[in-house]
Amino acid sequence: MNDVEKGSRQRSPSAWSSGLVLAAAAAVCTALVAVTQRLTAPRIAENEMAYLEQSLRPALAGVFYDNELAESTLVLAPPHGLPGNEPAIIYRLFSEEQPVAAVFVVTARGGYAGPIRLLIGVEYSGELAGVHVLEHQETPGLGDRIEASRSDWLTQFEEASLESPPRERWAIRRDGGEFDQITGASVTPRAVIRAVKETLIYFESNRDSVFAARATGDTEQEQ
Amino acid sequence: MNGETLTHVKTGLWNENPGLVQLLGLCPLLAVTTTFVNGLGLGLATMFVLTCSNALVSATRRFIYSEIRIPMYVLIIASLVTCIELIFEAWFPALDRSLGIFLALIVTNCAITARAEVFASRNRVVPSVIDGMAMGAGFALVLCALGAFRELLGQGSILARMDMLFGGETMRGLALFDGGFLLAILPPGAFFSLALAVAGKNAIDRRRKRMHGLLAARQLS
Numbered sequence: 001m002n003d004v005e006k007g008s009r010q011r012s013p014s015a016w017s018s019g020l021v022l023a024a025a026a027a028v029c030t031a032l033v034a035v036t037q038r039l040t041a042p043r044i045a046e047n048e049m050a051y052l053e054q055s056l057r058p059a060l061a062g063v064f065y066d067n068e069l070a071e072s073t074l075v076l077a078p079p080h081g082l083p084g085n086e087p088a089i090i091y092r093l094f095s096e097e098q099p100v101a102a103v104f105v106v107t108a109r110g111g112y113a114g115p116i117r118l119l120i121g122v123e124y125s126g127e128l129a130g131v132h133v134l135e136h137q138e139t140p141g142l143g144d145r146i147e148a149s150r151s152d153w154l155t156q157f158e159e160a161s162l163e164s165p166p167r168e169r170w171a172i173r174r175d176g177g178e179f180d181q182i183t184g185a186s187v188t189p190r191a192v193i194r195a196v197k198e199t200l201i202y203f204e205s206n207r208d209s210v211f212a213a214r215a216t217g218d219t220e221q222e223q
Numbered sequence: 224m225n226g227e228t229l230t231h232v233k234t235g236l237w238n239e240n241p242g243l244v245q246l247l248g249l250c251p252l253l254a255v256t257t258t259f260v261n262g263l264g265l266g267l268a269t270m271f272v273l274t275c276s277n278a279l280v281s282a283t284r285r286f287i288y289s290e291i292r293i294p295m296y297v298l299i300i301a302s303l304v305t306c307i308e309l310i311f312e313a314w315f316p317a318l319d320r321s322l323g324i325f326l327a328l329i330v331t332n333c334a335i336t337a338r339a340e341v342f343a344s345r346n347r348v349v350p351s352v353i354d355g356m357a358m359g360a361g362f363a364l365v366l367c368a369l370g371a372f373r374e375l376l377g378q379g380s381i382l383a384r385m386d387m388l389f390g391g392e393t394m395r396g397l398a399l400f401d402g403g404f405l406l407a408i409l410p411p412g413a414f415f416s417l418a419l420a421v422a423g424k425n426a427i428d429r430r431r432k433r434m435h436g437l438l439a440a441r442q443l444s
Contacts (some may be wrong), residue, residue: 013288021286025295040313047316140257141377141405143308170298 056091056103058148059121059130061158063101064124065093072208074134082106082202083195084115092211099124100210102203105134108195112187116146120199124207131196136188138163143188153189156180170197228353235357242365242417247334252254252366253413255325257377260384262370264318266363269309270356272303275337277355279303280343287344297330299418304330318387327382334362339386375399377407 051053052069074090076208080151082088084107091103101123108116116136121129131154138144147152156179162170180190241247255261258264281289287295292380301393308326311319319326329335338358343351375381383396398400 004292013290018288018291021288022294022298025286025298029298033302033305038308040309043313044316047313051316113259136288153279207420 017160034165043046055119055132055134056121058132059119060093060101061128061130063093063121063123065095065100067092067094071091074210081206083108083198085109086115090210102210103131104199104203105197106199108191110177110187110191110194111136111138112143112185113139116188116191116195118192118195120196122200122203125161126163126200126204126207127159127161128157128196128200131192133192138188139185142185143182145182145185146188146192151182153180153182157196161199162204167197170194227350231350231353232357235354235359235361237361237365237424239358240361240365240424241334241337241358242362243421245334245337246421248332248335248362249417251325251328251332252362252369253410253417255322256366256369256373256413256416257408258374258384259367259370259382260318260387261321262368263363264311264315264388265322265325265329266359268307268322268348269329269332269335269366270359270363272300272329273338273359274333274352274355275303276300276335276352277338277343278348280339281346281348281351284344292340293336293342296336300335300339301330314368315388317384320397321384321387334358365420368420369413372416372419373407373412375388376404377412379403 003008007106025056049070056069065171069091070212072094074092076082076088076090076177078087079087080088082104086107088107089105091105092099093103101121104120104122106118106120108118114137116138117134119132119134121131123129132148133146133154136144136146138146146153148154165178169178172179172181172186172193174181175188175190177193179193235241239245242249242252251265251269255265276296280296283295297338299426304327307329308319311322311326335393338355342354346354374383379400380396380398382394384394385396386392386394407416
């Protein structure tokens with residue numbers, strides 16, 4: 001039984017037939033990808049929604065809300081005044097039509113390795129409900145201790161606001177602030193603290209328009 | 224056929240293991256093996272892509288003229304990787320997030336192109352599929368071994384987060400000791416672990432050879 005074929009490589013085909021073969025292969029492969037995409041799309045959307053609900057929870061310690069998150073989403077195209085120059089997302093939470101809190105998805109710049117996506121829950125009063133790291137590429141074992149699963153560094157933001165600690169003390173201890181540092185990593189916490197502070201300042205001056213703005217779709221409004 | 228199948232399997236798993244001998248696909252090999260479950264996830268995905276790409280390349284080898292073989296391989300492999308990425312996103316969302324870009328980067332795993340070029344383009348479908356599975360399994364085993372080793376050293380646990388692959392509650396795994404040796408999870412740890420694995424394999428091979436030599440000598444005398 002000889003599986004090795006020698007003939008197939010020696011023919012020298014015309015450019016036309018090569019092109020045709022490539023085009024046919026491209027068509028078949030595209031169809032394959034399209035079918036897979038069609039089959040998986042509903043599940044992927046479902047996962048994303050479940051993941052959203054689940055991932056907003058850590059930024060919302062104890063906040064009760066009764067509205068549909070997807071229907072209260074606000075996507076702000078840059079420039080929006082929030083940290084980062086990617087689109088910022090705001091989920092607004094209401095209880096019996098009264099605004100109770102807002103969750104911001106913003107990008108902290110100035111991390112050690114690339115942008116850090118943060119989830120920042122702010123209660124209507126301006127007090128932080130919680131901060132959660134969605135995505136980062138910080139060094140494993142050092143900067144990645146900002147992750148809730150690796151240390152409780154993020155819990156110190158709970159109940160913090162621009163009044164406590166006062167604005168000028170929003171920094172790690174080494175820089176004369178009130179927040180704990182992470183041993184071996186100071187760049188990462190600085191970036192996170194700055195982004196949280198900027199978000200609080202934004203919320204302070206835009207609170208009413210944030211809650212008044214119409215949900216998704218009309219992303220341009222909002223001063 | 225059976226003897227031949229066995230040879231293919233042995234070649235893929237041991238003699239020409241893509242990770243330990245051919246040293247192909249090192250980028251994902253070194254980057255994702257911080258935990259066992261990551262290694263297993265990427266290993267299975269790579270094995271799937273390798274098997275399917277071998278099957279497709281082999282089935283269409285009559286039409287793959289040598290002038291256009293590279294774009295054909297790229298087309299086939301890239302489509303398969305896109306599919307597996309979507310499948311992971313749909314069924315293993317947590318694992319997909321944990322593997323991140325490295326799932327998509329299976330495209331650049333030269334072990335796959337190498338098998339298409341060296342084996343699948345010259346052999347029938349069945350041996351090609353067996354070769355793809357064997358090579359993929361060999362690669363996956365190295366990924367799992369490195370992942371387990373680095374997870375154990377670096378985090379003091381083993382089999383943590385297996386729920387990302389099998390569903391259910393968050394699993395903490397077996398915590399054997401606290402703390403762990405940080406270097407093992409950092410990139411240098413990946414190189415050290417791989418070096419250890421390659422050295423271990425070579426040592427075993429040498430030992431075996433010596434045993435064979437001794438045996439032969441004894442039979443002669």
